Amino acid sequence: MDNPNQRKRHALKVFEWFDSRLGLARPLTEAAQHPTPERSASWWYVFGSAATVLLVLQVITGILLALVYTPSAGEAWSSLQFLNHDVTLGWFLRAMHGWGSDFMIAIVLIHLVQVFLFGAYKFPRELTWIIGVFLLLLTLGMAFTGQVLRFDQDAYWGLGIGASIVSRFPLIGGPLVGLMLGGPIIGGPTLARFFALHVFVIPGILLVLVGLHVWMVLRLGINEWPMPGRIVSKASYAHEYHEETAKNGIPFVPDAAWKDAVFAAAILLSVMACALLLGPIGPTGQPDPTIIQTAPKPDFAFLWIYAVLAYLPPSLETPFIFIAPIVVIGGMLLLPLVAGEGEKHWSRRPVAVLMLAVIAVTLGTFTRLGTYTPWSPIMEAWSADTIPTRYLQDRSPLEREGALVLQNKQCRNCHALGGAGGMRGPALDNIAARMTEDQMIRQVLQGGGNMPAYGNALNPAETRALVSFLMTLRGKNLQPAVDSSRQLTTGSPEPLPAEQGGAATR
Amino acid sequence: MTRAHEHGAAAQPEGTAPDAATTAARAAAHSRRAFLFKLSLALNGAVGAVLAVPILGYVLGPALKKNASYNAWVSLGPIADFPEGETRLVDYRNPVTMASDGETGNAACWVRHIEGRKFQVFAINCAHLGCPVRWFPQSKLFLCPCHGGAYYEDGARASGPPERGLFEYQYTVAGNHLLIEAGSLPTLATEACAKKKPLIQIAPQDAAADDANPARSS
Ligand code: FES
Numbered sequence: 266m267d268n269p270n271q272r273k274r275h276a277l278k279v280f281e282w283f284d285s286r287l288g289l290a291r292p293l294t295e296a297a298q299h300p301t302p303e304r305s306a307s308w309w310y311v312f313g314s315a316a317t318v319l320l321v322l323q324v325i326t327g328i329l330l331a332l333v334y335t336p337s338a339g340e341a342w343s344s345l346q347f348l349n350h351d352v353t354l355g356w357f358l359r360a361m362h363g364w365g366s367d368f369m370i371a372i373v374l375i376h377l378v379q380v381f382l383f384g385a386y387k388f389p390r391e392l393t394w395i396i397g398v399f400l401l402l403l404t405l406g407m408a409f410t411g412q413v414l415r416f417d418q419d420a421y422w423g424l425g426i427g428a429s430i431v432s433r434f435p436l437i438g439g440p441l442v443g444l445m446l447g448g449p450i451i452g453g454p455t456l457a458r459f460f461a462l463h464v465f466v467i468p469g470i471l472l473v474l475v476g477l478h479v480w481m482v483l484r485l486g487i488n489e490w491p492m493p494g495r496i497v498s499k500a501s502y503a504h505e506y507h508e509e510t511a512k513n514g515i516p517f518v519p520d521a522a523w524k525d526a527v528f529a530a531a532i533l534l535s536v537m538a539c540a541l542l543l544g545p546i547g548p549t550g551q552p553d554p555t556i557i558q559t560a561p562k563p564d565f566a567f568l569w570i571y572a573v574l575a576y577l578p579p580s581l582e583t584p585f586i587f588i589a590p591i592v593v594i595g596g597m598l599l600l601p602l603v604a605g606e607g608e609k610h611w612s613r614r615p616v617a618v619l620m621l622a623v624i625a626v627t628l629g630t631f632t633r634l635g636t637y638t639p640w641s642p643i644m645e646a647w648s649a650d651t652i653p654t655r656y657l658q659d660r661s662p663l664e665r666e667g668a669l670v671l672q673n674k675q676c677r678n679c680h681a682l683g684g685a686g687g688m689r690g691p692a693l694d695n696i697a698a699r700m701t702e703d704q705m706i707r708q709v710l711q712g713g714g715n716m717p718a719y720g721n722a723l724n725p726a727e728t729r730a731l732v733s734f735l736m737t738l739r740g741k742n743l744q745p746a747v748d749s750s751r752q753l754t755t756g757s758p759e760p761l762p763a764e765q766g767g768a769a770t771r
Numbered sequence: 772m773t774r775a776h777e778h779g780a781a782a783q784p785e786g787t788a789p790d791a792a793t794t795a796a797r798a799a800a801h802s803r804r805a806f807l808f809k810l811s812l813a814l815n816g817a818v819g820a821v822l823a824v825p826i827l828g829y830v831l832g833p834a835l836k837k838n839a840s841y842n843a844w845v846s847l848g849p850i851a852d853f854p855e856g857e858t859r860l861v862d863y864r865n866p867v868t869m870a871s872d873g874e875t876g877n878a879a880c881w882v883r884h885i886e887g888r889k890f891q892v893f894a895i896n897c898a899h900l901g902c903p904v905r906w907f908p909q910s911k912l913f914l915c916p917c918h919g920g921a922y923y924e925d926g927a928r929a930s931g932p933p934e935r936g937l938f939e940y941q942y943t944v945a946g947n948h949l950l951i952e953a954g955s956l957p958t959l960a961t962e963a964c965a966k967k968k969p970l971i972q973i974a975p976q977d978a979a980a981d982d983a984n985p986a987r988s989s
Contacts, residue, residue, distance in 0.1 A: 339873020421875065425901035425956070426917075432960035439960035440834035447833045449841035449955030450878070453871025454833070553874040555862040557895055557903035560916040574900065575918035579934045640919045644905060674910040679919070689919045717921045717929030722911040 296483050297522075300514025302506075304490035306521035309383070311528035312376035313482070317475060318529040319369040322536065323407075324468065326362040334414070336460035338453040338552070341416035345548045360540035363415075363547075366408055368536050370566050373404050381621060384609030385488035387497045391601035393481045396474050398597045403471045405566065410463035412564045416456055417548035422561030424451045433583045451554075486510060487517070491609035498606055560641060568635025569628050575640040639688035642678040646686040653683035660737060667734025670727045674719065682738075690716060697739035701748045705732050838961045841867050841954035847892075849947045853884040858906050858924065860895075866954050878953065880940060881906055881913070883924065890949060893926050894938035894957035901958060904937065913937065 284290045333352055335344040348355035377397065380386055386394035413420050424446070431445055432438040447454030489509055515521060546564075550556060563571050577585055611618055643650075652668050660668075671677065671693075679689035686692075700708065709728060712718030723731065739745055843866035853859060861882050868876035881893040881904075893913070895903045902917035912929060913922040920931035927936045940951040955961050 337871040337873070338875045339871055422902055422917075425896060428956060429896075429899070429901035429958050432958035434960075438958075439838060440831075442956070442958055442960055443836060443838070444831065444834035446956065448869075449838060449867060450865055450872075450875070451956060452865075452875045453869045453873070455875075457871070551874060553877055554895075554903070555860075555877045555879040557860070557879060557905060559903065561902055571917075575932065577932070579932050582932065582934075641916055642914050642919050642921075644914065644916055647907075647909075675907050675912070675914075676910075678907075678914065712930060715919075715930050717912055717923065719910065721923070722909070 297518040298516040299483060299486070300510040301487050301517045301521045302489040302509055303513045303515050305487050306515060306524065307490070308524055308528070309379055310487065310521075311525045312372055312379055314525040315529050315532045316369060316372045316376055317479070319365055319372060319532065319536075320471070320475065322365050322533065323362065323369060326358055326365060327464070327468075329358050330362055331464065336414070336456055338416065338451075338456045341414070341456060342548055342551050345415065345417075349545055356545050357540055359545035360543070361536060362411075363545055364539040364543070365536050366411055367565065368532060368539075370404055370408055372532065373401055377401060378621065378625075380488075381617065382611045383488060383491050384497070384611075384614070386601040387607070387609060388499050388502055388601075388605045389485055390481070390488065391605055393478060393485065394601045395598055396478050396481070398594070400471065400474055400478060402594070403467055403474070406467050407463065407471070408564065408566050410459045410467065412567075413456070413459040414463055415547050416552050418550040418552060418556065418559045419547070419561050419563070421451060421552035421554060422559065423563055424455060426561070426563075430586055433586065487521075491611070493608070493610040493613050495609065496607060497609060558644075560638075560644070562635075562638070565632070569631035571638075572631040572635040572640075575638070641687070642689050643687040644678060646677040647672055647675040650677055650682075650685035656682070656738065660734070663730050664734045664737055667730035667732070670723070670731040671734060674722060674727075674731075679716075693735065693738055695738065695740040695743060697736045697745050698743035699746055701746045702732055702736055703748060704746070705735055838955045842952050843867070843954055844943070844950045845953050847880070847882060847949045847951060850884070850888075850944060850949050851947070853882050853890070853949065855884050855886050858883040858908065860906070863951075863953070879903075880951065880953075881937075882949065883926075888944045890942050890944075891926060892940040892942045892949075892951050894940065896938065896957045897933060898928070898935050898937055898959070899931070899933040901956075 280290075330348065333344060333348050333355065335341055345359070348359055350356070380394065380397070413424060428442050428445060428451070431441045434441055443449070445455075445458075446452075447458045486506060489506060550559065562568070574582070574586075608614055652672065657665060657668060671682075676693075677686040679687040681688060681692040682694060684692075696705070706728060708714075708716065709723065709731065710718060710720040719728075736745070845863050845866055847861045847863060859882050860879055862877060862879050865872075865876050865878050879895050881895060883891040883893070885891065893904075897904050897915040897917065897920050899915065899918060899920045902915050904913040904915045904920070904922065906913050911924040913924075913926075915921070915931065915933070918932045920933040921929040922933070922937050923929050925936075926939060928934070938957040940953055942949060942951045944950070
């Protein structure tokens with residue numbers, strides 16, 4: 266018994282007992298040691314495995330959260346508070362799950378970009394890419410349904426936005442809303458549905474597809490390092506790849522896998538660091554629809570959609586909402602079928618690189634806009650942001666009265682003054698240099714260009730006061746705007762150049 | 772023994788059939804088994820189709836139910852609570868709720884008392900994408916916090932992304948109480964009431980209030 270050799274033999278016997286029944290040792294060893302092109306054992310090739318590790322983390326933390334979370338519209342919010350404050354380390358588990366989801370989306374996107382730039386979606390890996398596109402959609406689906414399970418104000422109104430989008434579907438909009446909500450209102454059955462999706466349906470499909478994805482990576486081999494001028498052709502690729510790995514191949518485990526393992530550990534540590542330092546995400550206020558003092562906002566991954574919906578012209582919105590996703594997803598699915606051969610190296614694929622750059626800049630810009638929502642009125646600005654005193658010094662009583670009107674009529678909710686206030690409309694600091702008195706009166710009373718008409722909300726005295734105050738706002742050394750047509754008709758000796766958009770600086 | 776024999780025979784390459792009679796018998800048996808297998812597939816297909824009926828019925832149940840069937844008249848309180856010329860936020864409990872709905876079963880609406888028995892009751896849900904609009908009496912506007920939609924005091928669209936005015940509930944005055952017909956989340960598909968409104972309301976106040984007064988009003 267004390268002989269180490271004897272112990273070893275025992276262990277081997279136990280192993281053999283299992284393996285003679287399971288028969289997994291050989292195929293697993295073969296899979297682990299499959300030859301990898303030497304240059305592909307690179308730090309660029311670690312993102313897929315990191316995404317898988319994050320998925321496992323999400324499954325584990327998710328199961329642990331489900332031990333406490335109550336998927337009932339009346340109790341979900343308080344069960345999250347309970348997790349945050351009363352369950353030992355409950356806040357940390359929630360934080361891990363929340364930040365893990367953000368990391369997973371980021372890593373999946375980086376993985377997608379890397380695969381695209383390296384041409385890894387080309388023959389024979391088309392189906393691996395197509396399944397990958399579905400994995401991306403499912404990951405986003407997990408993020409959206411997860412955001413709903415954090416059943417707070419944002420989740421409630423987010424569901425409202427979802428229902429409103431679905432309701433625009435021609436003909437079957439109404440039934441689709443019912444299907445989504447599980448009843449006439451956002452309530453118990455709605456949360457139960459999203460719980461089932463988040464916990465059973467989507468993870469089930471996700472795990473199966475990840476299995477297929479990894480299986481195909483093993484079967485078809487890891488993409489070789491792209492070289493300019495090395496063309497992929499269906500006729501010769503398999504042969505070339507085989508030759509390359511036979512000549513320069515290294516076993517995946519351990520020669521290539523250590524980098525994956527190191528990166529995965531780094532990612533897990535980063536998730537833990539974020540969870541520790543930044544804490545759990547939400548919940549914000551209670552999901553009570555009678556509390557309307559709220560400005561709902563989606564999670565980071567969906568901010569760009571929020572921004573796009575704010576900027577679309579009303580008439581284009583419904584067609585865009587339904588056609589754009591089909592075009593984008595369809596394009597991604599068809600990509601490997603259309604461009605399955607040819608150059609893999611990014612330096613020989615300028616269109617692909619340009620496309621990627623444009624998409625990245627667009628998404629980045631919209632996401633950035635979504636973080637500070639310039640299109641949203643600031644509901645408290647009229648009572649919270651004061652008028653800078655320099656705009657009130659040496660002003661006549663009428664002009665000061667006008668400043669009061671400006672505050673009282675909520676103009677500041679959309680118009681900034683001295684850098685404070687809404688950004689929905691233009692800032693008013695130089696307004697008199699851009700508009701004449703007549704133009705201002707017309708704009709205030711009749712509205713137009715995204716501004717409501719105030720004709721019913723202002724009496725003539727208020728309008729006069731307001732406009733006389735606005736006429737004092739023209740920054741330093743700027744000439745007031747002038748109506749050149751009036752000068753023509755009144756026979757002014759020296760007509761000024763007409764300006765509406767810019768200041769006439771002479 | 773028969774099993775082993777069969778396996779051995781199956782492994783034999785074709786064209787070297789040893790015995791014509793047994794081959795014919797096996798072929799006949801094979802075609803019978805193949806037929807039975809196909810039959811079993813068809814049987815399971817039929818069972819699956821039958822099974823799909825309750826499953827689909829269950830899943831699609833909420834989609835097939837008419838929205839109007841959820842609606843009921845809800846009292847918002849005595850009219851004395853709503854001073855003439857003012858617009859106020861009123862909370863009520865949705866007529867259809869479940870135990871698990873909790874506070875999500877609450878609802879709110881904006882009540883505008885025009886004069887006498889003339890009201891307008893607006894959904895708080897923006898006609899764009901459903902965010903809760905807020906009323907500003909000073910500028911006589913409803914403003915939406917999400918994408919900056921704005922509506923005038925009569926609910927008509929003022930500016931921003933919404934394509935139309937605010938959703939309106941049907942109301943009636945019974946005794947001294949203001950009642951609205953409510954029950955489902957107001958969206959473009961359900962609207963707040965059965966009656967469709969034109970996208971742009973030309974004569975909003977009188978026309979709307981008059982035909983919104985059904986026979987129940989006393
Ligand atoms: S939801 Fe109100 S403007 Fe978009």
